[in-house]
Amino acid sequence: MCTAANYVAEDHYFGRNLDLEYSYHEAVTVTPRNFPFEFRNVPAQNTHHALIGMATVADGYPLYYDATNEKGLSMAGLNFPGNADYKPVSEDGTNIASFEFIPWVLGQFETVAEVRDALADVRIVDTAFSAEFPPSPLHWIISDRTQSISVESVAEGLKVHDNPIQVLTNNPTFDIQLFNINNYMNLSIDPPEPHFSKEIDFDVYSRGLGAVGLPGDLSSMSRFVKAAFTKVNSVSGQSESEAISQFFHILGSVEQQRGCVRLGDKYEITIYSSCCNTDKGVYYYRTYENSQITGVDMHKEDLDGTGLASYPLVTEQQILMKN
Numbered sequence: 001m002c003t004a005a006n007y008v009a010e011d012h013y014f015g016r017n018l019d020l021e022y023s024y025h026e027a028v029t030v031t032p033r034n035f036p037f038e039f040r041n042v043p044a045q046n047t048h049h050a051l052i053g054m055a056t057v058a059d060g061y062p063l064y065y066d067a068t069n070e071k072g073l074s075m076a077g078l079n080f081p082g083n084a085d086y087k088p089v090s091e092d093g094t095n096i097a098s099f100e101f102i103p104w105v106l107g108q109f110e111t112v113a114e115v116r117d118a119l120a121d122v123r124i125v126d127t128a129f130s131a132e133f134p135p136s137p138l139h140w141i142i143s144d145r146t147q148s149i150s151v152e153s154v155a156e157g158l159k160v161h162d163n164p165i166q167v168l169t170n171n172p173t174f175d176i177q178l179f180n181i182n183n184y185m186n187l188s189i190d191p192p193e194p195h196f197s198k199e200i201d202f203d204v205y206s207r208g209l210g211a212v213g214l215p216g217d218l219s220s221m222s223r224f225v226k227a228a229f230t231k232v233n234s235v236s237g238q239s240e241s242e243a244i245s246q247f248f249h250i251l252g253s254v255e256q257q258r259g260c261v262r263l264g265d266k267y268e269i270t271i272y273s274s275c276c277n278t279d280k281g282v283y284y285y286r287t288y289e290n291s292q293i294t295g296v297d298m299h300k301e302d303l304d305g306t307g308l309a310s311y312p313l314v315t316e317q318q319i320l321m322k323n
């Protein structure tokens with residue numbers, strides 16, 4: 001399971017939890033403007049926007065999980081098993097393999113509106129990157145400072161949904177996730193007013209009673225509601241430190257603790273949580289065992305270069321002893 005969110009304080013932030021029971025040796029990876037982005041069925045982008053995000057680099061190619069470009073456009077792929085349906089390559093339209101979708105979008109566009117227009121012609125195709133990396137069943141959230149869309153390649157074709165909550169989790173399809181929010185419209189950050197009955201003397205005995213009924217389990221639909229409630233009600237100061245802290249708390253509201261979701265002999269955990277300041281091009285992350293925030297600044301790299309810069313995750317706990 002995974003959760004992604006888009007958030008605006010003074011600056012614009014985008015990030016995600018990657019929830020999984022294993023790792024693909026992901027690293028924070030900067031792709032500079034002149035790294036040649038090759039695509040299997042459409043022309044290469046030899047010059048493009050620079051990107052920063054989390055990727056597995058395979059055969060010199062950045063397989064991005066989530067990324068932001070230097071214009072602030074951001075995108076994340078989340079598991080969508082049983083629903084993702086990629087198509088065979090066809091003569092017409094723009095055929096983009098699932099593993100190419102993030103670089104193809106972030107390489108050339110600046111806003112969600114531009115992406116939405118371009119997607120009218122796009123087919124997500126079932127081409128594998130390699131035998132080792134077959135297509136993963138994904139759907140995507142694409143965000144800029146003002147709006148988000150969810151993109152789903154399903155049996156009926158490519159669906160582009162407005163995402164007014166600006167959160168994405170996993171199954172089911174996004175239209176159902178959004179409809180399900182209706183069931184929680186009574187939740188509130190304020191103390192509840194008794195509507196149950198005039199005959200009963202209710203006692204507001206605890207803080208937080210306005211949100212009784214907010215799901216706390218780790219299923220995808222529940223995480224969507226929990227992350228949505230936390231994010232849309234989030235209040236943070238405008239400083240970088242306050243905004244990042246708040247963003248990690250939003251993701252923390254739906255993180256996975258080892259032991260709560262069993263998958264055979266393993267447990268799903270939040271491998272990393274990320275928060276990219278898309279205005280400044282700084283990618284922050286924490287890992288399951290490293291609660292310290294680590295950052296990589298794309299503007300410290302040679303963005304006019306041709307080579308990838310990849311920073312393996314710092315996964316060891318950093319403890320500040322005071323005596």
Ligand SMILES: C[C@H](CCC(=O)NCCS(=O)(=O)O)[C@H]1CC[C@H]2[C@@H]3[C@H](O)C[C@@H]4C[C@H](O)CC[C@]4(C)[C@H]3C[C@H](O)[C@]12C
Binds near residue numbers: 129
């Ligand atoms: C599994 C990851 C998503 C995490 C997630 O949503 N888990 C929930 C599981 S579930 O809902 O409960 O089933 C996804 C996100 C990005 C994916 C990776 C990226 O797409 C980059 C490459 C793409 C290649 O085609 C496959 C390997 C891969 C390296 C992908 C492996 C895997 O599918 C990743 C890591």
